[in-house]
Amino acid sequence: MAAITSICLGNLRKRKVQNLLIALLILLSTLLMNTSITVIANSEDLYEDLHQETQGSHEILNLTQGLHNPQQIADWWASQEGVTASVLLPYRPLAGVTYKGEEIPNQYLYMMNTPDRPFGTDELVFAQGKETPLPAPGAVWIPTSLAYKNEIAVGDELQFKAGSTQLTLKVSAIVIDLPLGGPFSTTARIWLNDTDYGHYLGGLPGSDSYFMGIRFTDYSQHEAYWERFENYLGVPFMEERLTYEELSSFYFIMNKIIGFVMSFLGIVMILVALFTIGFTISDSILSSYTTIGIFKSLGLSSRKIIVTYILQYSLLSLVAILPGVVFSRLLSRIIIEQSLSFLKTAQTSIPIQNIGTSVSVGAGMLLVILLCVWLYASKTRPIQPMQAIRYGMSEAAYSGINKRGNRNKRRSSDFERWPVSVVIGLRNVTRNVKGSLLMLLLTTVTTAVLVFGLVLVNSISQMQKTAPLWGYDSANVVIRIVNASELDRAALERDIRADSRIVNLNWAGHAIGVVPGNRMQHSTSTTGQAQSISIPLTVVEGSMDEMGLANITGRNPQNPNEISIGINISRQLGKELGDIIELYIEGKRHSFTVTGIYQSIANMSFQARVTADVVTKLNPDDGYMNLSDVQDSDDIVRQLNDQYSSSIQAVKQQTLLDSVFKEASAVLIIPMSILGLLFLMVSWLIIYSTCRIHIRKETKPYGIYKSIGLTSNTIRGAVTWGIVGLSLIGAGLGILCGISLLPHLLRGLLSSYGIVKLPLFMNWTGISLLALLSITVAGLGCWIASRVILKTTPRILVSE
Known part of the structure; x- marks a missing residue:
C-alpha cells in the first residue's frame, strides 16, 4: 500500500497542470448537472409546497357571461365530498392602471370585491405590508406579478380608469396570488375593500363576474366530478374553466429551458472530462511505459498499478465534486430566485431543497469517472517488463513505428511543394490525433453554446419580428x-x-x-x-x-x-x-x-x-x-x-x-452568459494544456527547425495557425449545432407548451463574432502554450 500511495502522490506532483485541468472539468460537469437537476426539481417543489400551503385550486371557474347561475354552481361544488370550493369572488374587469404618471401597458385588471378570509382555496400570502383581514378603505392589495415587474412598493399610489372616474388607491400590501400571478401574466387581481368596490365600481355598466376555485382531495378523480356536475347542469359548462396545468405551467417554463440547456451541456462537459481523463491516462502509460515495466519486474502487479490510477483520480474527483455540489446550490438559488421572484416574500428567501439529490448526482459522477479510469488503466495489464525496459513500448508497437517511419520517408516528398510553416502546422495537428480531436470537439461545443445562447436570447428579445x-x-x-x-x-x-x-x-x-x-x-x-x-x-x-x-x-x-x-x-x-x-x-x-x-x-x-x-x-x-x-x-x-x-x-x-417577454430575456441572460464564459475558459485551458504537452514532446524537431534558420516566433506561428485552422472547422460545426441541433432538442421541451416550430431570429453578425471569439481563444491558448519553444537550445537538441 505504501508503494501505491507513493506512486499516486508522485503522479499528482508530476502532472500538476493536467491534474488541475481534469479537476476543473469534473467540477464544472458537477456544477452544470447538479444545477440543472436542482433548478427543475426545486421549481416544482417550491410551487407544490406553496400550492399545498395556500390550498391552491386545481381548477378555477370564471363566470362572466351569465350562462349559468353562479350561486347554484357554488352550492353544488360546496356540497361535494372530497372537494374544497372557494366562496364566490365577485369582480369587475378594468383595463388601464397608471403608476407615477405613466400607464402600465398590456395589463388587464380584475377589481376584486374582497370577501372575508379564508376564501376556501387560493389563500393569499402577504409578501410585503401588514397582513389585515380586509384592505382598508382607500387601499388595495396587489399581486407580486404586478408589483415586482413595475417596482411598485407598499405606500405607492395607483390610478385606475373606472368609467369616467379616475380612481386613486394606495397599495397597502403586496400578495402572492398563486393561480393568476405567475410569470408572463398580463392579468392581475386587485383586491379592494367592499365599500370602495361598491362606491367606485357598482355604478359601472353590466353586472358582477365571479371567480371560484375548486380543489380536489384526489385530483385523479376530477373528471368523474365533472361528469356528475355537467349531468347536474343538464348541459356542458359554458363558461371559462382554467385547469391545473394551465395555472401552473408558466411557473416552470423558464427553469425547464435553463435546466435543459445546463443538463445537455453538463453531459457534454462530463464526456469531455472522460475523454480528457482517458487521453491523459493513455499518454501517462505511454510516457511511463519503461517505468511501469520496472515496477512490474520488481513485483508490483497490474491490479496494484490500476489501483494507483483509481486512487489518484478518486482524490481529484472528490476535491472537484464537493465544491461543484456547493457552488451548484448557490447558482441554483440565483436562477430560481430570479425566475420565481413572484413567489418570494420580504421576510423569507426561496429555499433550496433536495440535498439528497445533489449527493446522488455527485456520487453518480464519481462512479462514472472511476469506471472510465478503470477501463483506461487496464491498458497496463498487457505490458511485459522485458519489452518495456528494452523498447520503452511493446515490441509490436516498436516494429510498427519503424515501418511507419519508412513509409513517412517515402511520403515526405509530397510536402516539398508546401510552405514550411504550413507543413509544421499540419504536422502538429496530424501527429497528435487524440489531442486534435479533443480540441476540435471543444471548439465545436464552445461555439455551439455561444451561438445557441445568442440565438435563443435574441429570438425572444426580437420577438416582434417573428410574432x-x-x-x-x-x-x-x-x-x-x-x-x-x-x-x-x-x-x-x-x-x-x-x-x-x-x-x-x-x-x-x-x-x-x-x-x-x-x-x-x-x-x-x-x-x-x-x-x-x-x-x-x-x-x-x-x-x-x-x-x-x-x-x-x-x-x-x-x-x-x-x-x-x-x-x-x-x-x-x-x-x-x-x-x-x-x-x-x-x-x-x-x-x-x-x-x-x-x-x-x-x-x-x-x-x-x-x-x-x-x-x-x-x-x-x-x-x-x-x-x-x-x-x-x-x-x-x-x-x-x-x-x-x-x-x-x-x-x-x-x-x-x-x-x-422582457423578463424572459433577463432571466436567460445570466445563465447563458455563465455557460458561455465557462466553456470559453475550459476550452482555453484544455487547448493550452494539450498543446503544451505535445510541444514538449516535439522539442527536438523544433530545435532542429531553429538550427536551420527558423525563428521561435515563426515556429510558434506555424503551430498556432494549425490549431486555428482546426478550430475554424470546429467553429463551423458549432454554428450548425447552435442553430440547428440544440434548437431541435429544445423544440421537444416546448412542444408541450404549444410550440412545435421554434421561431428563431438569426443575428449573423453576432454569430460570426462569437465563432471568431471561440477561434481566438483556441489560437491564444496554443500561442501561450508554445512559449516553451523560446527556451529550446538547438545545439543541445541536435547533439541529443
Whole structure:
C-alpha cells in the first residue's frame, strides 16, 4: 500500500497542470448537472409546497357571461365530498392602471370585491405590508406579478380608469396570488375593500363576474366530478374553466429551458472530462511505459498499478465534486430566485431543497469517472517488463513505428511543394490525433453554446419580428379599450380611416367555446365517458390575414363556419385540416370546418380563432392597425391617446411584447452568459494544456527547425495557425449545432407548451463574432502554450 500511495502522490506532483485541468472539468460537469437537476426539481417543489400551503385550486371557474347561475354552481361544488370550493369572488374587469404618471401597458385588471378570509382555496400570502383581514378603505392589495415587474412598493399610489372616474388607491400590501400571478401574466387581481368596490365600481355598466376555485382531495378523480356536475347542469359548462396545468405551467417554463440547456451541456462537459481523463491516462502509460515495466519486474502487479490510477483520480474527483455540489446550490438559488421572484416574500428567501439529490448526482459522477479510469488503466495489464525496459513500448508497437517511419520517408516528398510553416502546422495537428480531436470537439461545443445562447436570447428579445409564429399578431399599433361605455367607436373608426398613414383596422374580442363530451374522440375520463372541454376563442371582426395571424398549416378562417385551432387542441381532439368541430358558443351549438392549425405560447395553444359572425354581438377588446410607415407609430399612438384617453389605450406592438417577454430575456441572460464564459475558459485551458504537452514532446524537431534558420516566433506561428485552422472547422460545426441541433432538442421541451416550430431570429453578425471569439481563444491558448519553444537550445537538441 505504501508503494501505491507513493506512486499516486508522485503522479499528482508530476502532472500538476493536467491534474488541475481534469479537476476543473469534473467540477464544472458537477456544477452544470447538479444545477440543472436542482433548478427543475426545486421549481416544482417550491410551487407544490406553496400550492399545498395556500390550498391552491386545481381548477378555477370564471363566470362572466351569465350562462349559468353562479350561486347554484357554488352550492353544488360546496356540497361535494372530497372537494374544497372557494366562496364566490365577485369582480369587475378594468383595463388601464397608471403608476407615477405613466400607464402600465398590456395589463388587464380584475377589481376584486374582497370577501372575508379564508376564501376556501387560493389563500393569499402577504409578501410585503401588514397582513389585515380586509384592505382598508382607500387601499388595495396587489399581486407580486404586478408589483415586482413595475417596482411598485407598499405606500405607492395607483390610478385606475373606472368609467369616467379616475380612481386613486394606495397599495397597502403586496400578495402572492398563486393561480393568476405567475410569470408572463398580463392579468392581475386587485383586491379592494367592499365599500370602495361598491362606491367606485357598482355604478359601472353590466353586472358582477365571479371567480371560484375548486380543489380536489384526489385530483385523479376530477373528471368523474365533472361528469356528475355537467349531468347536474343538464348541459356542458359554458363558461371559462382554467385547469391545473394551465395555472401552473408558466411557473416552470423558464427553469425547464435553463435546466435543459445546463443538463445537455453538463453531459457534454462530463464526456469531455472522460475523454480528457482517458487521453491523459493513455499518454501517462505511454510516457511511463519503461517505468511501469520496472515496477512490474520488481513485483508490483497490474491490479496494484490500476489501483494507483483509481486512487489518484478518486482524490481529484472528490476535491472537484464537493465544491461543484456547493457552488451548484448557490447558482441554483440565483436562477430560481430570479425566475420565481413572484413567489418570494420580504421576510423569507426561496429555499433550496433536495440535498439528497445533489449527493446522488455527485456520487453518480464519481462512479462514472472511476469506471472510465478503470477501463483506461487496464491498458497496463498487457505490458511485459522485458519489452518495456528494452523498447520503452511493446515490441509490436516498436516494429510498427519503424515501418511507419519508412513509409513517412517515402511520403515526405509530397510536402516539398508546401510552405514550411504550413507543413509544421499540419504536422502538429496530424501527429497528435487524440489531442486534435479533443480540441476540435471543444471548439465545436464552445461555439455551439455561444451561438445557441445568442440565438435563443435574441429570438425572444426580437420577438416582434417573428410574432405571428409565437401566436401573436403583427399589427404595428394596438388599441386597447379601457372604457367601452364612453367610447364612440364609429367616431374613432372615422378618424382612423381619414388618416392616410393607417392602412387598415381590425377588431378582436374573446369568447368561450365548449366541446360537448359526446363529440370528444381523444379525451375520455376514467369512467369511460368523454369530458367536455372549454376553449378560449379569439373572435375577429375583419381580416385575420391583415392582423398578421399565422398558421403552421392551412389558412385563417374567412367564413362563419370555419375555424383555426391551436396545435394542442388539434392533438387533444384528434382534428386535422378539413375535419368538423362542434362547439357551444353563448349557449348555442355551432359546426365548424378546420381550415388552419397554429401554434401559440399563450394558453399553450389550447385556443382557437373564429370570425365575429358566430357571436350575437362582439364586444371588442382590441383594435389592430397596420401603418404605411412603422416610423409613424409613436405619433399615431400619442395622437390617439390624447384624443381618446378616457376610453382607449393605444400602444405599439413592441411595447406589448416587451411587457410580457422582457423578463424572459433577463432571466436567460445570466445563465447563458455563465455557460458561455465557462466553456470559453475550459476550452482555453484544455487547448493550452494539450498543446503544451505535445510541444514538449516535439522539442527536438523544433530545435532542429531553429538550427536551420527558423525563428521561435515563426515556429510558434506555424503551430498556432494549425490549431486555428482546426478550430475554424470546429467553429463551423458549432454554428450548425447552435442553430440547428440544440434548437431541435429544445423544440421537444416546448412542444408541450404549444410550440412545435421554434421561431428563431438569426443575428449573423453576432454569430460570426462569437465563432471568431471561440477561434481566438483556441489560437491564444496554443500561442501561450508554445512559449516553451523560446527556451529550446538547438545545439543541445541536435547533439541529443
